[in-house]
Structures are given as structure tokens and as C-alpha cells.
Amino acid sequence: MSAIFDEIREAVIDGDEDLAIELAERVIEEKLDLVEAIEKGYISGIEEVGASWKAGEAFLPDVMMAADAMKSGMSLLEAELARTGGEEHEDKGKIVLGTVEGDIHDIGKNIVGALLTAAGFKVYDIGIDQKAEDFIKKADEVGATVLGASSLLTTTMRSQGELIEYLEEKGIRDKYKVIIGGGPTSKKWSEEIKADGWAETADEAVDLCRELLG
Template sequence: MSEVFENLKQAILDGDEDLVVEYVQQVIAEKIDPVAAIQNGLIKGVEELGAKWKAGEAFLPDVMMGADALKAGLDMLEPIVAESGASGGDAKGKIVIGQVAGDIHDIGKNIVGAMMTAAGYKVYDIGIDQPAESFLAKAEEVGADIIAAGALLTTTMAAQKGIVDYLRSRNLREKYKVMVGGGPTSQAFADEIGADAWAETADEAVILCDKLIVK
């Protein structure tokens, strides 16, 4: 089992989408725990790739290929994870997640969404470059508990504040918990804009969700 996780990690590092699909098919066929495959295979690969990029050992095209390979794997595994315990009424809570207006970087969002799904939440991913109106519209539609907004650029962080402000302007601020995250963000920034929580990593995001949703 650990071999297939190692293979998944390496396929992400190599940016080999076809191999990721092949190994994920193996995970599904052999009924290997999909959550473990995400955490110990796909995400380990992305984390290592990110470290290599920061160290100058990998380049942006490598990261982009790794992100595409990750998405291919997540697209196959997330429905299985959702079916096994995060679907419908028995979910721990409902989360709307997306990248704010002007931000088209989705690798972090995809990882956080996958981890939230794996932890038993029903996750509604509205995608990239989404205005505050889209976050709220989806939250209203599905009866969400949390709105999670990511920003990977200093220039798009203001849009996270925009979501909090928009909820206030509609007198709906108390209805939803707002979580923010992304490279340039911080706890101080979250406090400044009036968000309920800030997560530095996907693991932290899940722990915070557990604290934010009191059933």
C-alpha cells in the first residue's frame, strides 16, 4: 500500500498526469483508503514540490504540471471520499470554498478542499477569481456554515476583506463563519479584516473548521 502512495507522490513531483490517473485507478480498484491516498500520496508530492520550488530546485512550469496532476487525482478521489461519509445530511458541516476575485491560483484551494472533504465536510468549490457575491450566493443556496476564501497574491488580499464587508452590508455577517488563507495572509491580517479564522496549512484549516462549527 505504501508503494502506491510513494508512486503517487513521485508522479506529482514529475508532473505526470497520466501516471497519477493510473495509480489512482489502482487505489480505487484495490479499495485502498482514498483519504490516505490524498494525504500520503498526492499532498506529500505537492508539499515536496513546493519546497523544491522555494529552494530554486523546481520551476513554475514544474509546479503548474504538478498542480494539473494533483487536480486529476483529486477529481477522481474526492467523489469516493464524499460518498463514504461526507454526503448529504450526515456531513459535519457545509463549506463554500474559492479563490477571491482576481486570483487564479487554485493549487492551495484544491488541497484544502480535499482535506476538508476527507475530514467529513460537504465542500462546495466555486473555483477561482470569484467575487464576494458568488461566495454568498452559493452559501445561501446550500445553507453553508463556513465561507473559506483564498488569496495567493498581495494584490488580491483586499478581496478577502471585501467578502467580510459584503456580508456586513447584507446584514448576514453573523450567519456565516469566514475563514481566510493563502501565502501572503496572516492571523494579524485576518483579525484586521474581521475574519473568524486564518489557516496557514490545510491541516490547520480542518482543525479550525471543527472549532468553528458547533453543532
């Protein structure tokens, strides 16, 4: 069974989108563990590519192709997770998740979304480059009480603080729990901007939401 997870990992590393999709379809068809496929296949692959880039061994197009392969494959598994896991735990809580304004990185956010969905939360992903207003608009529309903001750039981190300032200005800070994450963020930063929580990894993000919504 683990052979297919290795194949997924390799497909992501090679940036082979068609294969990444085909393998996701096989995982669903063969009723394999969806979370295991995400973690041991797609996440493991993209981590490897990220490390290669950091070490100067991969180029930007390689990273983009790998990200696209991961995204396409994972989107099928996420839909399946929502279909099979969503209903029985639908009372666990609603979370709006997005990448802040000016930032287009979404790999980490997508992983967080996938694991939260797998844990039984209802996740509304508003995508990349999102303003404070966009988070709140979606939360109001669906009745979500947690806002999750991702940032991967030191230049866009401040938008996480601006989201909280916006809530304060509108007098609705108490309506929501704001959690943040992403490469350059830290517990110290989350305390500085008065966020309700920070997580270093997607697993920790799940624990955090359990604490906040439990």
C-alpha cells in the same frame, strides 16, 4: 502499501498526469486509505515541487504540470471521499470554498476541500477568481454557513477583507462564519479584517471548522 504513495508522489513531481490518474484509480480499486493517498502522495509531491521552485531548481511549466497531475488524481479521490464518507456525516455542516477574485492558485484550496470532505463536511468548491457575490450566491443556494476564502497573492489578500465588508454592507455578516487562508495570510491579517478564523494548514482548517460548526 506505502509504495503506491511513493509512486503517486513521483508522478506528481514528474508532472505525469496519466500516471497520477491511473494510481488514483488503483487506490480506489484496492480500497486503500484515501486521505493517506492524498497526504503522502499528492500533497507530498506538490510540496516538493513548490520547494524546488522556491529554490530556483524548477521552472514554471514544471510547477503547472505537477499541479495539473495533482488536481486530476485528487479529483477522483475527492469524488470517492464524497461518495463514501459524505452521507453518514452529512450533518457536520456545509462550507463554500473558493479562491478570491484575481487569484488563480487553487492547490491549497483543493487540499483544504479534500480534507474537509474527508472529515465529513459538505464542501461546495466554487473554484478560482471568485467575487464576494459568488461566495454568497452559492452559500444561499445550498444553505452553507461557512465561507472559506483562499488567497496566495499579496495583491489579492485584500479581497478576503472585501468579502467581509460586503457581508457587513448587506447587513448579513451574522449569517456566516468567514474563514481565510493561503500563503501570505496570517492570524494577524485575519484579525485585522475581522474574519472568524484562519488556518495555516489544511489539517488546522479541519480543526477550525470543527470548532466553528461543532
